[in-house]
Amino acid sequence: MTLKQLRYLICIADNGLNISSAAEKLFTSQPGISKQLKYLEAELGMQLFKRKGKSLTSITSAGFEIIERARNILRESENIKNLAGDLSDEEEGKLSIATTHTQARYILPDVIKNFVKKYPKVDLELHQGTSEQIAELVNTHQVDFAMATGATKYFPSLKILPIFNWNRIILAPKNHPITKLPLNLDSLASFPLVTYIFSLTGDSSFKESFQKKGLNPRVVFTARDADIIKTYVRIGMGVGVVASMTFEIGDSKDLAALDASDLFPEVTTWIGFPKDMVLRSYMTKFINMLSPIYNKHLIKKIISCDDQISIDNLISKIDFPVYRFSSKENRVDLV
Structure with a gap:
């Protein structure tokens, strides 16, 4: 059993059991994925998918459990890479973020511009969607960070950090x-x-x-x-x-x-990361660039928190900035 086989397995599940779509996303061939899937099933001695002809029609009950465990294994694999990267002081890697259009269009451009200048060897991926779509990306371990407004109940697996508050305008x-x-x-x-x-x-x-x-x-x-x-x-x-x-x-x-x-x-925009994820130094810096409130010392305390209640208590006395519209001056300020 290899990490590559587990990666193929998860990608098949995340692409509607369509091996062609999985192959396209993984930049490999359909026969290659099918071959590795057969090897994996043979090693495990069980079918992970139900089939009709050459098509996969559904995931077996055993398949569901193995896919979930495979996700955890790949997450730990990424954590080991993150830890090794930090220990060797390497400032390169990948950062994937799922967020809403509002954050991607109006909040993140300046942050990303400054981040890229500091970490030119870090590749960025930005996914846009609704809260439900962002939650799906988080639950399938396809992104490192989620950034959204409200809707925290969709994200029980994340450590959630408020960034700023905002109001509506007409x-x-x-x-x-x-x-x-x-x-x-x-x-x-x-x-x-x-x-x-x-x-x-x-x-x-x-x-x-x-x-x-x-x-x-x-x-x-x-x-x-x-x-x-x-x-x-x-x-x-x-x-x-x-x-x-x-x-x-x-x-x-x-x-x-x-x-x-x-x-x-008033509503709150937040950023979150998986509770079991090891943060690279450039990841903590991204959070700090987004909100200077989160310095290394505070982020270290947040990482050590066991649950969201502990995090909320830790930051309860912080006054987060608010985007306010001034009718008199006809402009928006972060105050």
């Missing part, structure tokens, strides 16, 4: 009727709305805020991308509700922005 074409009304949930609900895609579970502080007032707003368009939301606000499809840090100077040319911090609860 966007509308200039001279739109909403700009002339007192801004509250009642006035907002009287217009068609354009906002982010909702969680598949239905959890949403946006929805809950209206429900508490007995309001049922008409959401006519949703998107993951704040830039797309702005586009459809501009063509008059509805009033936009977006994260405050997505407002840019150029937006003020044709859009009016209104502070909605009194309408919706």
